[in-house]
Amino acid sequence: xxKWLLVLAAAMAAGLFVMTASLEGRRGNVxxxxxxxxxxxxxxxxxxxxxRRADELLPPASMSKMMTEIxxxxxVRKGELQWGDKVTASPYAAAVTGAQIGFGAGETLTVRELxxxxxxxxxxxxxxALAEHIAGSEREFVRLMNERAKEIGLxxxxxxxxxxxxxxxxxxxxxxxxxxxxxxxxxxxxxRLARYLLLAYPEILDISRRNAITLTSLPVKLASTNQMLPxxxxxxxxxxxxxxxxxxxxxxxxxxxxxxxxxxxxxxVMGTDTEQARFVEAEKLFRYGFDTKPLHLALFRxxxxxxxxxxxxxxxxxx
Numbered sequence: 001x002x003k004w005l006l007v008l009a010a011a012m013a014a015g016l017f018v019m020t021a022s023l024e025g026r027r028g029n030v031x032x033x034x035x036x037x038x039x040x041x042x043x044x045x046x047x048x049x050x051x052r053r054a055d056e057l058l059p060p061a062s063m064s065k066m067m068t069e070i071x072x073x074x075x076v077r078k079g080e081l082q083w084g085d086k087v088t089a090s091p092y093a094a095a096v097t098g099a100q101i102g103f104g105a106g107e108t109l110t111v112r113e114l115x116x117x118x119x120x121x122x123x124x125x126x127x128x129a130l131a132e133h134i135a136g137s138e139r140e141f142v143r144l145m146n147e148r149a150k151e152i153g154l155x156x157x158x159x160x161x162x163x164x165x166x167x168x169x170x171x172x173x174x175x176x177x178x179x180x181x182x183x184x185x186x187x188x189x190x191x192r193l194a195r196y197l198l199l200a201y202p203e204i205l206d207i208s209r210r211n212a213i214t215l216t217s218l219p220v221k222l223a224s225t226n227q228m229l230p231x232x233x234x235x236x237x238x239x240x241x242x243x244x245x246x247x248x249x250x251x252x253x254x255x256x257x258x259x260x261x262x263x264x265x266x267x268x269v270m271g272t273d274t275e276q277a278r279f280v281e282a283e284k285l286f287r288y289g290f291d292t293k294p295l296h297l298a299l300f301r302x303x304x305x306x307x308x309x310x311x312x313x314x315x316x317x318x319x
Contacts, residue, residue: 031284036251036271039187040285043195043257043264049289054187057157058270061245062099062122063255064165064183066193067145068130072115073201074148075134083112085133092138092176093129098166100125101220109217116213119204121222122244124164128177131163138163138178152196154189167247182249187268194242194255194266205257208241227279228256234279236286242266246275254278258286265289 033052040050048054075081086108094105099122103109114130117123131141145160161181162171171177185193197204207213211231212223225244227234238258245253251271256279258265267285272278 029288031288033269033281033284034272035269035278035281037187037268038270038281038285039191039268040289041191041195041266041268042289043198043266046192046195048188048191049265050285051187055155057184057186059167059182059247059250060165060185060190060270061247061250061253062124062165063190063243063245063253063268064160064185065118065122065127065163065245066190066197066243066255067148067160068127068141068163069115069119069204070152070193070197070201071134071141071144071148072111072130073197073204076111081111081134083110083115085111087111087114087129087133089125089129090132090176092174093125093132096124096128096164096166096174096177097170098122098124098164099225101215101218101222103218107217109215113215113217116207116210117215117222119207119243120210120213120224122225123222124166127163132176138176142178149189149193152192154192155186157184158186158189159184165245165247165250167249170247187270190255190268190270191266194257194268197242198257198264198266204242205240208243226254226256227276228254228282234276234283236283239286244278252278254282256282256286258290260290263290 037053037056037058039048039054041048088108089103089105091105094103101117101123103125114126118126128138131138135141135144141163142160149158159181161183162178165183168179168182171179211229212221214221228236228239236258238260239256242257243255252275254269256267265286267282269278269281272281
């Protein structure tokens with residue numbers, strides 16, 4: 001009898017060991033990423049935690065606007081541009097395709113309004129207006145972008161073709177557009193670009209964490225394209241940016257950043273087939289980096305949406 005008890009105890013111990021090992025293994029599972037390219041980076045150290053085809057040159061769509069943001073910040077830091085400066089929209093800026101504020105040629109907005117519309121709503125008209133205001137033309141602005149890419153340390157093959165990330169075919173009808181080359185970046189380039197932006201100009205997060213912005217000059221309210229922010233369908237704990245992107249050639253793209261327990265990660269996802277998939281793929285990367293449990297995410301999303309709905313109702317009640 002004693003022998004059988006020992007065997008049973010050993011079997012139970014072995015079963016417990018296997019179960020524990022299985023759970024521990026699941027905690028460290030490498031994510032299965034279906035995007036064309038992806039990378040997960042530690043923002044503080046620059047260490048790469050995960051990569052998939054991270055050195056393949058691909059069109060990044062509007063994620064390239066992070067470089068446009070850097071140049072605007074550079075100009076403000078140098079004192080060559082002020083946030084309150086007035087910018088008059090050209091016919092090209094007013095008519096450029098894709099996401100827009102929706103201003104007309106000759107209308108005037110401030111640098112800050114244009115910047116926030118570009119960063120939050122991915123407004124192409126805002127990006128073109130800023131580029132032309134800073135450099136005189138989009139083509140000259142592109143020269144600044146590519147010079148800055150070398151200074152930041154992007155790959156030798158990285159190339160910015162315009163201020164928006166649109167494809168040349170999208171800009172072919174505009175004589176003033178920089179439509180000669182496609183913007184091409186790797187996932188590694190994109191992560192480095194995001195990391196530089198976050199380290200050099202952390203104030204970008206004061207803008208990118210907002211679910212929507214209201215421009216006073218028009219006035220108009222513009223929603224964020226980042227669905228991982230609190231209150232959004234794919235809300236993720238600690239997400240406060242950074243930049244989405246889409247063109248027909250690029251597919252759906254996302255550079256996201258999350259801070260948890262003092263640690264910040266950057267995830268880059270390039271070339272998913274649907275708008276939602278880019279956030280699903282980014283979540284896989286963040287869960288891998290932070291070891292976030294699905295139940296914790298579900299509870300966070302529920303709480304986030306309740307708080308967002310309560311805030312909206314309060315705004316309606318007090319309006």
